Amino acid sequence: MIKLDKVTKVYKGEVVALRDAEVDIQKGEFVFLVGASGSGKSTMLRLMNKEESPEKGRIWVAGKDIAELSSWKVPYLRRNIGTVFQDFKLLPNKTVQENVAFALEVIGRPRHVIKSQVPAILELVGLAKKLERYPHELSGGEQQRVSIARAFVNRPLILLADEPTGNLDPDTSLGIMKLLDRINRTGTTVVMASHDRGIVDTMRRRVIELDRGVIVRDQARGVYE
Amino acid sequence: MALKVDYFVKETGRNLFRNPWLTIATVVTVFVAILLVGVSLLVRSGVQNATARWQGGIEFIVFMNPEATPDQIDSVARDLSENPQVETAEFKDKDQSYAEFLELFADTPEFTANITPDVLPTSFNVKPSRVDPELIEGLVLQFAEKPGVREVVAASQAIREIKSLSDGLSTGILAAALLLTLAAVVLIGNTIQTAIFARRREIEVMKLVGATNWFIRVPFMLEGILQGVVGAIAGIGGVYVVNGIVERRVQQADALSLLSSFVIKSEDVFTISIFLLGGGVLMAAIASAIAVTFYVKV
């Protein structure tokens, strides 16, 4: 589903954020990217949805070489990739359901599809009773559920999550992990950057560890270490 | 599709009202620029009609009697062509004079209805070798004497001055209009940049969920174009008002004065309006397209 072949990313000609990275992720896998802050986790995720382009190497996503992808096709790539962030990136002036609907509206989905899918996905993430709330009226965990709903409402093949539990307390984090696990069980490939030891250790999934831009470990059913 | 139209209308409206003063400043600038271009075109077209016969260095016209014989006409033609002080002399027959006459008095059909080609004189439009009042006066006197000539009419100093004045005037106005157009382009770009900055969170989300560049850009472009359209329509309204004022002044003027021939045909005003609307929209569209391509990238 995702394959990195000797990928090197250099920022501003001097910061080597990723060096010769080799990664092969199968469809339906759940993968943790772990490593200290600044080790290159976010960079790897940003390369996967072409927010960044590599200086060297090739990247395949869903069978396509995205290094070759012309810029007008990038939006269509991203429709197959949901993204979730530590800071949720919700729009403060829109309600919960408007935030989720927005993601479908701006890719031109018809109204009846939006009407049926938005409540369904919000039900799935456990927010059926809070459709009309604004983000500031929700707890951090609830906000993250909204952002996951928004990332998943279009049923993407891949979900990229960049420290989705970074701002949440352990109990709430566990709830978010259960949700991501459920999404993964529907066949969605999940790649999640984290430096939350507790979470990585409980999930027991594949772990790829980065150290200053270099992959130092790639282990099935691994722990944080 | 219906949903998209809703979306674009909603977003465009929101952008416009986010910063009303900037929007107003932009629209007013477009309005003044369009008005100036319009007035300059009006002046040009009016002066052109008033001085239509005196284009291209024609300094005097030798009108023949309507009943002048072909021999008399030939002889005047020969004298003109042999005279070293005459550079060119262009003959106009009755039909050409009639066509020109219809053109000049197109706005007063009650006048043209009674005229037929035979009552109009044939004439020679003469361009002298030098624009020298003494030389021209000599030629005028000389040809007025020839048999078959009814009269010789010279372009007066007044006409010459009006032409150069109006040329200067409309060039000046056009230069000012050009500067204002530049200001309008910058302001439109600026409004769009402000709107894009105000909505950077939305734009970030749109990119992440896979909205296409053009989908993101369209509301901002429509905003710029709408400002151009509103400014241009106001400018065209202004042009009609100016034209109305000029028309009233011309009607009140002494029929024989130069001003009375300063007519702007209503079809000219219409053509100018279409041109202004097209120009305004094109300018706004280009400014918007540049701004959105510059500020919204994948």
Ligand SMILES: Nc1ncnc2c1ncn2[C@@H]1O[C@H](COP(=O)(O)OP(=O)(O)O)[C@@H](O)[C@H]1O
């Ligand atoms: N946009 C950027 N411009 C310059 N340097 C960057 C940029 N993004 C990240 N970096 C650098 O690249 C390295 C890896 O960063 P990042 O991928 O964010 O690591 P992580 O997500 O593991 O904390 C760091 O040294 C960081 O400072």
Ligand SMILES: [Mg+2]
């Ligand atoms: Mg990071």
